[in-house]
Amino acid sequence: MSTPGQTTSPTVFGHPAGLFTLFFAEMWERFSFYGMRALLVFYMIKEFMGYRDSEAYAVYGAYTALVYMTPFFGGMLADRLLGARRAVVVGGLLMAAGHLMMMVKTEFGFFVALALLICGNGFFKPNISSIVGSLYPEGSHRRDGGFTIFYMGINLGAAMAPLLCGYIGETYEWEYGFGLATIGMLIGVAVFVAPTLLTQILISSGALAAAAGLLFFRPDSLFAIAINVFVAIALLVAGVISVYALGRGGLPKEAGGPPDPERLRRRVLGPVTAEWAVYGGTFVAVFLFALLVSGFALVRTDRKPVALIPESTIAQLESFGPTGEVAAVLVQEASRPAGLVLVLSGLAAFAYLVFETVRLSKIPRERMYVVLILTFFSMLFWSFFEQAGSSVNNFTDRNVDRVSEARRITEAEVGQTVRFRVLPAPQHKDLRALPLLSQEQLGHKNGSHTMKRQIEEAIRHEEKVKDKLTPKEIDDLVGGLNGQDAFTITGLTYLRAAAGADDAPPGLATVEWLIVDDNVGMGIGGSEVPASVFQSVNPIYIIVFGLVFTTLWALLDKIGLDPNTPVKFSLGLIQLALGFAAFWYGAQVADGRGMVALSWLFLGYLLQTTGELCLSPVGLSMVTKLSPKRLVSTVMGSWFLATAFSQFLAAIIAQFTGVSDSGDGQSSGIPVPVETLDLYGSVFGKIAISAGISGLICLALAPLLCRWMHEGVVDDSGASDKAQGSDQRGDEHAFE
Numbered sequence: 001m002s003t004p005g006q007t008t009s010p011t012v013f014g015h016p017a018g019l020f021t022l023f024f025a026e027m028w029e030r031f032s033f034y035g036m037r038a039l040l041v042f043y044m045i046k047e048f049m050g051y052r053d054s055e056a057y058a059v060y061g062a063y064t065a066l067v068y069m070t071p072f073f074g075g076m077l078a079d080r081l082l083g084a085r086r087a088v089v090v091g092g093l094l095m096a097a098g099h100l101m102m103m104v105k106t107e108f109g110f111f112v113a114l115a116l117l118i119c120g121n122g123f124f125k126p127n128i129s130s131i132v133g134s135l136y137p138e139g140s141h142r143r144d145g146g147f148t149i150f151y152m153g154i155n156l157g158a159a160m161a162p163l164l165c166g167y168i169g170e171t172y173e174w175e176y177g178f179g180l181a182t183i184g185m186l187i188g189v190a191v192f193v194a195p196t197l198l199t200q201i202l203i204s205s206g207a208l209a210a211a212a213g214l215l216f217f218r219p220d221s222l223f224a225i226a227i228n229v230f231v232a233i234a235l236l237v238a239g240v241i242s243v244y245a246l247g248r249g250g251l252p253k254e255a256g257g258p259p260d261p262e263r264l265r266r267r268v269l270g271p272v273t274a275e276w277a278v279y280g281g282t283f284v285a286v287f288l289f290a291l292l293v294s295g296f297a298l299v300r301t302d303r304k305p306v307a308l309i310p311e312s313t314i315a316q317l318e319s320f321g322p323t324g325e326v327a328a329v330l331v332q333e334a335s336r337p338a339g340l341v342l343v344l345s346g347l348a349a350f351a352y353l354v355f356e357t358v359r360l361s362k363i364p365r366e367r368m369y370v371v372l373i374l375t376f377f378s379m380l381f382w383s384f385f386e387q388a389g390s391s392v393n394n395f396t397d398r399n400v401d402r403v404s405e406a407r408r409i410t411e412a413e414v415g416q417t418v419r420f421r422v423l424p425a426p427q428h429k430d431l432r433a434l435p436l437l438s439q440e441q442l443g444h445k446n447g448s449h450t451m452k453r454q455i456e457e458a459i460r461h462e463e464k465v466k467d468k469l470t471p472k473e474i475d476d477l478v479g480g481l482n483g484q485d486a487f488t489i490t491g492l493t494y495l496r497a498a499a500g501a502d503d504a505p506p507g508l509a510t511v512e513w514l515i516v517d518d519n520v521g522m523g524i525g526g527s528e529v530p531a532s533v534f535q536s537v538n539p540i541y542i543i544v545f546g547l548v549f550t551t552l553w554a555l556l557d558k559i560g561l562d563p564n565t566p567v568k569f570s571l572g573l574i575q576l577a578l579g580f581a582a583f584w585y586g587a588q589v590a591d592g593r594g595m596v597a598l599s600w601l602f603l604g605y606l607l608q609t610t611g612e613l614c615l616s617p618v619g620l621s622m623v624t625k626l627s628p629k630r631l632v633s634t635v636m637g638s639w640f641l642a643t644a645f646s647q648f649l650a651a652i653i654a655q656f657t658g659v660s661d662s663g664d665g666q667s668s669g670i671p672v673p674v675e676t677l678d679l680y681g682s683v684f685g686k687i688a689i690s691a692g693i694s695g696l697i698c699l700a701l702a703p704l705l706c707r708w709m710h711e712g713v714v715d716d717s718g719a720s721d722k723a724q725g726s727d728q729r730g731d732e733h734a735f736e
Contacts, residue, residue, distance in 0.1 A: 010248040010249035011248075012241075012244070012245040012248050013245075014142055014145075015142060015145065015146050015149065016135040016136070016146070017245045017246060017248045017249040017250065018135055018249070018250055018251035018252055018255060019132065019135060019146055019149060019150065019245075020241065020242040020245040020246060021191060021192065021199060021242075021246060021250055021251045022128060022131060022132055022150060022153075022192075022251065023149060023150055023152075023153035023238070023242060024153065024188070024191050024203050024206075024238075024239075024242055025088070025092075025128060025188045025189070025191045025192040026128055026150060026153050026154055026157065026188070027153040027154070027156050027157035027160075027188070027238075028157060028184045028185060028187045028188030028191065028206070029092065029095070029124060029128070029157065029184075029185060029188045030153075030154050030155075030156075030157030030158045030161070031157040031158075031160050031161045031164075031165075031181070031184040031185075031188075032095060032096070032099055032161070032181040032182070032184040032185035032188070033095070033117075033121070033157075033158075033161070033181075034157065034158040034161035034162065034165075034535065034539070035099075035161035035162070035164070035165025035166065035169075035177060035178075035180060035181035035184065036099060036102070036117065036165075036178070036181055037161075037389050037535065038161060038162040038165060038166035038169075038177075038389075038393075038532040038533075038535040039165060039166060039169045039170070039174065039177050039178070039532055040060060040063070040389070041056050041057070041060055041389065041390055041393055041394065042170065042393070042397065042531070042532060043102075043169075043174055044056040044059060044060070045394075046493050046497065047105075047174055047497070048105045048465060048466045049107070049110065049466070049468070050463070050466045050468040050469070052658065053394065053654075053655070053657070053658035053659060054655045054658040056390075057390050057391075057651045057654040057655050057658065058295075058305070058333065058336070058651060058655070059114075059293060059294075060389065060390050060651055060654075061333070061338075061390075061647055061648050061650060061651020061652065061654070062292065062293045062295075062336075062338035062339070062648075062651070063114050063117075063118065063293050064386065064389070064647035064650070064651075065338065065342055065644045065645065065647040065648040065651075066118045066289060066292065066293065066338065066644070067117070067118050067121050067122075067644075067647075068640055068641075068643045068644035068647055069122075069342075069345075069640065069641060069644045070118055070119060070121060070122025070123075071121065071122050071125045071126040071640060072122075072126075072636075072637040072640050072641070073122055074087060074091065074121075074122035074123040074124075074125070074126055074127065075126035075127065075130070077123075077278060078123070078126070078127045078130070079259065080259065081258065081259075081260075081263060081264060081274060081275070081278060082258060082264070082275065082278060083256055083257045083258030083259065084127035084128070084130045084131050084134075084255075084256035085127075085131065085192075085255065085256030085257060086256075086258065086275075087123045087124070087127040087256075088123065088124050088127050088128050088131070088189075088192060088256065089189055089192065089193055090120075090123045090279070090282070091119075091120045091121065091122065091123030091124030091125070091127070092120065092124055092185055092186075092188055092189035092192070093120070093189060094116050094117075094119050094120030094123065094282070094286075095116065095117050095120030095121065095124065095185050096120075096182050096185040096186050096189065097116050097120075098113045098114070098115075098116030098117035098120060099113070099117070099178050099179075099181040099182040099185060100113075100178075100179075100182045101113035101116060102175075102178040102181075103175045103178050103179060107294075107297075107298070107303070108290075108298060111290040111291075111293055111294040111298055112286065112287070112290045114289070114290070114293050115285075115286045115287065115288075115289035115290035115293060116286055118289045118293070119282055119285055119286055119289060123282075127256065128192075129147075129150070130256070131251075131255050131256040132146060132147060132150050133147075134255055134256065135252075135255065148546070148547070148550060151546065152238075152543060152546065153238070154539075155539040155540075155542040155543050155546070156231070156234055156235060156238060156539075156543065157184075158536075158538075158539035158542075159231050159536045159539040159540045159543065160210060160214070160231055160235065160536075161181070161184075161535075161536070162532050162533050162534070162535035162536040163214055163218070163227065163228055163231060163533055163536050164180055164210065164213050164214065164217065165177040165178075165180045165181050165532075166530055166532030166533050166535060166536075167217055167218060167219070167530050167532070167533050168180060168217055169532065170424075170530035170531070170532055171217075171424045171425050171530060172425055172500075173500070187202055187206050190202055191203060191206075192251075195250075196246050196247075196249070196250040199246055199250060200243045200246050200247070203239055203242050203243055203246070204239055204243050206239075207235050207236055207238070207239030208236075208239070210232075210235055211232040211233075211235050211236050214228040214229075214231055214232040214235075215228060215229070215232055219527045219528065219529045219530070219533070220526075220527040221404045221526075221527050221529055222404075223529065223598070224527075224529055224533070227533075227536065227540065230540070231536070231540065234543065291337065292337045292338045292341065293338060295307075295336045295337055295338065296337055305336055305337075306336065306337060307332060307335045307336055308335040308336075308340065309331055309332065309335040313331075314328045314331065314332050315328075317331060325656075326656075329652050329655050329656070330652060333648070333651070333652050333655075338648075339648060342641075342644060342645055342648050345641060346641060346642070346645050349637075349638045349641055350638075352634075353368070353372065353631075353634070353635065353638060354372075356368075356631060356634075357369070357372070360628065363710050363713060364628045366707075366708035366709075366710065367626040367627070367628075367708060367709060367710060368626070368627070368628070368631075368635075369708055370566075370622075370626055370705050370708045370709050371622065371623060371626050371627060371635060373701065373705065374565065374566065374569055374619075374622060374698075374705070375623075375638070375639060375642050376642075377569050377570075377573065377694060377698050378569070378615065378619055378639075378642065378643070378646075379642045379643070379645060379646040379649070380573070380646070380690075380691070380694050381569075381572055381573055381576060381611075381615055381646075381691070381694075382643055382646035382647070382650070383646040383647075383649035383650045383653060384576055384580065384650070384653070384687050384690070384691050385576060385608060385611075385612065385650075386646065386647055386650035387650060387653065387654060387687070388535070388538065388605075388608075389535070390650065390651065390654040391653070391654040391657040391680070391683065392583070393531060393532070393535065394531075394657065394659075395583070395657070395680045395684075396531040396534050396601060397489070397531035398489055398659075398670065398673060398676050398680075399587070399590070399594060399595060399596050399673050399676055399677050399680055400531070400534075400595070400596050400597075400598060400600075400601050401439070401591075401595040401596065401597060401598060402439055402528055402529045402530075402531065402534075402598065403438050403439050403440045403523060403526055403527070403528045403529075404526040404527055405440055405523025405524060405525060405526040406435070406523075406524060406525030406526045407523075407524050407525060408521050408522065408523055408524065409515055409519045409520055409521060409522045409523075409524060410520065411520050413515050414515050414516060414517055414519070414520065415514075415515065416514075416515050417448070417512055417513065417514050417515070418435065418512075418513045418515060418524065419434055419510055419511070419512055419513075420434060420435055420436065420437035420441075420510060420511045420513055421434040421435070421436055421437065421509065421510055422437050422495050422496055422499040422508060422509055422510065422511060423496060423499050423500055423509070424436060424496075424528060424530075426509065428509075431509060431510070434510065435524050435525040435526075436525070436526075436527070436528060437492065437495070437511050437513075438492075438523075438526075438528040439489075439492075439528055439595075440522060440523035440524070440526075441487050441492075441513070441522065442486075442487055442488065442489055442492070442593065442595075442672060442673055443486050443487065443593040443594065443672040443673055443674060444486060444487055444518060444519050444522050444593075445485045445486055445487070445516055445518045445519070446487060446511075446513050446514060446516075447513075447514030447515065447516040448512050448513065448514035450511075450512050451487075451491075451511050451512070451513070452481070452482050454495065454507065454508055454511060455478075455481055455482075455491045455494060455495060456478045456481075456482065457498070457505050457507075457508065458494040458495050458497065458498035458499070458505070458508060459474065459477060459478055459481070459494050460474060460478070461498045461501065461504075461505055462494055462497050462498055462501075463477075465501075477669060480669055481669050484669075484672075486672045487672075488669055488670055488671065488672055489670045489673075490669035490670045491669075495508060495511070534601065534605075537601075537602065537605045538605055538608070538609050538612075541605060541606055541609035541610075542609060542612070542613070545609065545610065545613060546613065549610075549613040549614075564702065564706050564709075565618050565622050565705075565709070566698060566699075566701065566702035566705040566706060567699065567702050568614045568615060568618050569614075569615050569618075569698050570695045570696070570698035570699035570702060571611070571614040571615075571695070572611040572612065572613075572614040572615025572616070572695070573611065573615070573691050573692070573694050573695030573698060574611070574691075574692060574695035574696070574699075575607050575608070575610050575611030575614065576607070576608050576611040576612075576691045576695075577687075577688045577689070577690075577691035577692035577695060578607045578611075578688070578692075579603075579604040579605065579606070579607035579608035579611065579688075580604065580608075580684045580685070580687045580688035580691060581684075581685070581688040581692075582600050582603040582604035582607060583596075583600065583601070583604045583680075583681075583684040583688075584681050584684045584685035584688055585600065586599075586600025586601070586604070587677050587678070587680060587681030587684070588681065590677055592674070593672075593673055593674055594672065594673030594674030594675070594676065594677040595673055596677075619639070620636070620639065623635055623636055623639050624636070626709060653683070653687065656683050657679055657680055657683050659671060659675075659676045659679055
């Protein structure tokens with residue numbers, strides 16, 4: 001998106017001082033966004049929504065897809081009417097309201113909160129990057145470096161969010177995690193609009209408070225200490241540099257101003273001005289998006305999503321074996337409101353681009369072929385990569401060993417009783433001295449039947465609050481859990497939820513565990529790292545390796561070995577495949593309880609991140625370089641629409657890992673880890689194969705695609721490979 005004219009400001013380290021205001025505004029916005037992302041699936045499954053895996057994935061997919069769609073419209077409104085600065089402020093306030101609404105435990109409040117976040121992101125995300133670009137004159141060699149700094153702010157916020165929002169939300173109260181996201185977003189808006197002195201105070205106090213939180217609110221494990229200290233130091237260094245830079249001058253007042261201030265004040269409907277018409281339209285859009293994300297369940301008496309295809313047809317498709325099951329999920333999701341909007345929009349956009357492409361002359365037509373083909377490969381990449389927020393998140397929660405135990409049960413202890421605390425961070429000092437009932441106990445048998453009665457009491461307490469299941473369904477769930485000898489994550493989730501409630505039933509704070517032969521080797525004590533915390537691994541890898549890859553490409557370019565764009569796309573897909581292969585292999589070598597070593601999770605994320613660093617930074621650049629001038633905006637919008645569709649596909653893929661779904665469609669308990677392991681391993685293995693084959697096909701097509709790019713040739717539309725496209729650096733990882 002563009003802003004009216006270029007702006008000038010004092011420089012620091014060769015960059016405009018205002019860049020560092022934008023750095024922190026974007027950092028706090030990403031903190032709020034990723035704080036929400038780290039908790040969302042767990043919140044829907046474990047908290048008051050009580051969703052099955054497939055239901056949670058469907059909502060998550062609709063939400064993330066619409067999050068990717070709205071920036072196209074937010075950018076247009078800013079370009080033509082509001083200006084980027086106003087759009088950023090409006091977007092930030094909408095997102096802050098959305099995070100705040102997440103603390104309201106009603107179904108209506110939940111979906112309105114998601115809708116506020118969708119609309120807010122549409123206004124905020126494209127336009128703050130636009131302002132960064134406006135700080136530099138056309139052709140400035142400093143622009144790439146400025147966007148790299150901005151990109152680091154994005155990932156610093158993305159790294160902080162799971163470490164603070166995720167840890168506090170899962171360990172203490174979900175509402176506290178969403179509350180932190182609200183505060184972060186409000187700081188981001190305040191930093192953007194406040195006078196320089198106040199901005200310096202906000203940046204320094206926010207950095208100090210967040211750093212202190214990272215050091216104080218963390219699991220007691222070496223991994224958590226190392227990660228939190230690293231991020232805290234990076235945050236403090238960034239804060240010091242930003243405060244110094246702002247002392248030299250803040251964001252210029254004219255940066256991101258409206259293209260035509262008079263047009264904003266023009267009356268368009270009686271006394272309503274154009275500006276207020278936009279705000280009114282946004283208010284209506286919030287409720288429309290709430291309906292889309294919920295599948296219109298909010299206005300149905302049975303509270304179930306609308307689907308145009310009958311369930312009987314879906315069942316018939318499922319009867320045709322594995323292929324039919326895949327088709328059934330695709331058809332089912334495409335027939336729901338959000339999916340239908342995406343599919344129809346995608347088909348219309350694709351048809352229009354094909355129509356325009358065939359009308360072009362040879363060079364621009366072949367360049368558009370490249371754009372369309374690489375857009376398809378990009379869509380595949382993100383549909384696989386975005387398992388991170390859904391299926392990989394649940395895999396980490398259920399099958400990755402996140403506990404550092406203090407000791408293990410020996411044969412000599414058989415027949416003895418161990419008293420566990422239920423909550424990770426209880427208020428009472430005496431409880432904190434007890435070992436934690438944790439992931440280490442999953443799959444093991446408790447010789448005492450007392451815990452089964454406690455789990456039943458916890459289930460009935462929580463389901464009374466949720467009001468989602470019928471009495472018979474509650475009885476079935478209780479009976480199913482009581483019929484199992486092994487302790488499951490469902491029992492652990494209900495115990496923690498009930499024990500942490502304001503009206504917690506008495507006697508749920510601790511559990512008595514009678515040691516039996518089956519328990520020999522079971523871990524005791526130690527600390528458990530919440531699964532949401534591992535959402536920080538990817539952005540931390542980005543911070544560590546981002547500049548390494550930038551330097552690597554520059555060095556390769558100097559010696560004439562810099563891979564071309566299609567080759568970088570293929571390298572990205574192949575490394576993504578290797579990342580999922582690491583998850584698959586970790587599942588093959590899991591221990592007897594079905595728990596995967598943490599090292600395989602780290603390796604998988606590392607390979608996925610290096611793949612992202614190959615593919616992500618060249619995407620929008622490719623679009624701007626190869627699209628004819630008269631189609632650049634349309635193709636850019638289609639690129640974001642394809643990215644939105646990839647989120648939709650990601651949710652569909654994730655549904656094949658749904659382990660809480662029973663044949664009758666009712667909620668059932670999550671099985672023990674050894675029973676969920678094969679399902680996750682199988683799906684991740686298939687993703688690895690699919691991504692690998694896609695990467696090899698892209699690599700095979702690379703010579704042809706390079707010829708079609710016609711590098712160095714100026715065509716009749718004026719497009720050239722010299723076009724500036726590097727200012728996507730601040731956008732790419734922001735949406736992931």
